[in-house]
Amino acid sequence: MKRRIIRIDEAACNGCGMCAAACHEGAIEMVDGKARLTREDYCDGLGDCLPACPTGAITFEEREAPAYDHAAVMAAKAAKSAPLPCGCPGSMSRTIQRTDDGVVSAGEIPSQLRQWPVQIKLAPINAPYFQGCDLLIAADCTAYAYGAFHRDFIQGRVTLIGCPKLDEGDYSEKLTAILAQNEVRSVAVVRMEVPCCGGILRAVQTAVANSGRDIPLHCVVVGTDGSLR
Structure with missing residues (x-):
């Protein structure tokens, strides 16, 4: 059928991920640092993603496309919130807490992540969230070594991660561009x-x-035992 559907200009997309967050139906995903309409049948053609895009990369077009499938959208949302086969919840972070009487319970831990993507290689050079931000640049192992990483480091900051041993090339050129072209207040x-x-x-x-x-x-060093240096 011919209907109104969104079109994403990949060349104009800066990879900020705001459109994917604004798409309540889950039709848009971030692929290789760019926004893509991965499920045409999930796009309702209303365009909640348009005002979220800072570069104007998203427009409407009239073309042949599958009909909007509301039932499939609802089923996908339900699947994301359902427990996984292993018993783990699919859409929330939880921690195991032991009470005074020895009973173990699960409590929710909210993520402090404020933007996507987080990989230095995939991050855009210009994005609204960089303006006036406190920037955290972390080696990716640190989040696994230090248990309170979200609370103590990510909270209140824009986060970029990388591994200088595994990633090819030097981060300094891209990070220079990010710092030079945005009003970053501090770097940790x-x-x-x-x-x-x-x-x-x-x-x-x-x-x-x-x-x-x-x-x-400012620099903080995490020990392999999880302690801070």
Whole structure:
């Protein structure tokens, strides 16, 4: 059938992910750092995603497309909120808590993540969430080594992660562009104590120096035992 449906200009998309968050039907997903309409039958053609896009990459078009399938959308939403086969919930983070009487219960832990994507390689250079932000740049292992990572580091910050040993190339050029082209208030670096993790700190130090901006920089080192140095 021919109907109104959204069109995403991949060249204009900066990968901020705001449209995917605004799409209540789940028709848009982030693929390789770009927004894509992955389920045409989930798109209702109302365009809640349009005002969320900061670059104007999303427009309407009239073309042949599958009919909007409301039942499929509802089923997909229900599947996301249902427990997984292992018994784990599908849409919330939980922690096991032991009470005074020895009873173990599960409590929700809200995510403190404020934006997507988080990988340095996939992050856009310009995005609204960078303006006036406190930026966290972390080695990806740190979130696994330090249990309170969301509470103590992600909360209140825009987060970028990477691994200087596994990723090819140097982060400093892209980070320089992000710092030079956005009003970043401060930068916090969280790295592991292992020697190879020093590369992420050096990249940030180089980026701050080359950005032409006076940006406060603070570094925290996480030990392999989960302690802070």
